[in-house]
Amino acid sequence: MDRVCLLFLYFFIYSVLGWICETAYCSIGKRQFVNRGFLNGPLCPVYGFGALAVIWLLRPVYEYPILVFVAGAVVTSVLEYLTGYLLEKLFGLKLWDYSKRPFHIRGRICLRNSLLFGLLSLLLVEFLHPVLHALLQKIPPWLLDAAAVVLFVLLLVDLAVTVCTVLQISGKLGQIGQVLEELNERNAASLQQIGKRFNESMDALKEHQKERQAEAKERIDQLNARLSELFTQKRMQRRIFKAFPNMQSKKHQETLDRFKELANQKREKKRKKKS
Structure with a gap:
């Protein structure tokens, strides 16, 4: 012993x-x-x-x-x-x-x-x-x-x-990637629907837009709120990012880069407020 x-x-x-x-x-x-x-x-x-x-x-x-x-x-x-x-x-x-x-x-x-x-x-x-x-x-x-x-x-x-903190970061990157992908799909679907109706009468197009606008806006607002929530970092998560600024992700590098960019922007805002 x-x-x-x-x-x-x-x-x-x-x-x-x-x-x-x-x-x-x-x-x-x-x-x-x-x-x-x-x-x-x-x-x-x-x-x-x-x-x-x-x-x-x-x-x-x-x-x-x-x-x-x-x-x-x-x-x-x-x-x-x-x-x-x-x-x-x-x-x-x-x-x-x-x-x-x-x-x-x-x-x-x-x-x-x-x-x-x-x-x-x-x-x-x-x-x-x-x-x-x-x-x-x-x-x-x-x-x-x-x-x-x-x-x-x-x-x-x-x-x-x-x-647990590192697993949360890894999981959060995956969730952010899914939300961004759904946002892109919804935006693309909206454009596609508008394109299909383009040759129809203006009245039909306006009616279609009214029908879909409320539903699409509600879902997109939900996705943006979820995205904002996911990008919010806890203290221990911020420490990991600060300790390893060159961190990379094998599956979600683009999302990680955006994560870092938002973190840097928040730090800059805090510095300006203090100064």
Whole structure:
């Protein structure tokens, strides 16, 4: 039990440190705070898993810094690639995309990030992990176990909430696509009906328009109201969009682009009101 809790604490601490690095890097580039993480809490699990993989898989080459750098870059890049692949398969969303960077593989990993991961792996093995290991050894085992249990429960709750949020986004994109498709079909049907009546008398055309106008207007108003409701974002959904501005959807990319555009417009209006 003590060993399992210790491993989890390593995972948790490195996830938090990874979140700090990722958030600082993105916030400096955006010149505003960006909670850069899949979860709502201040941690990036991919960094925690990456750190554990480096610590245990690279142990035989600890004495060779160059090998640690290269192997660390490879191990962490494979992990990032698999993470991106699984997220795409599970949610139909691509949360990050490195397609515009040189030497990328399907936009999931790129050379620059791999080199940075190799450097972080070297720092982890040479400096960070020995210090952290020594610090945790000074804490009573019962306290480590209690901390691990509490943090694990919090992590599970955060994971459940985040997964639900991402599934809501994915489902909402599909619903928006259906509403837009029905609106387009109704507009096309209206034009088609008018075209059929074009050669008839004006009185017949006017009568036909009156018959259909009220029904069509009511349904279109319902669809537009539903569309407006779907485009309304909740706080956690806004956080996901802000954390992953390059998010892509395999099935509903056009709808996602419109979603992002409306979100940006709302942010601009809020900024203008504050200024």
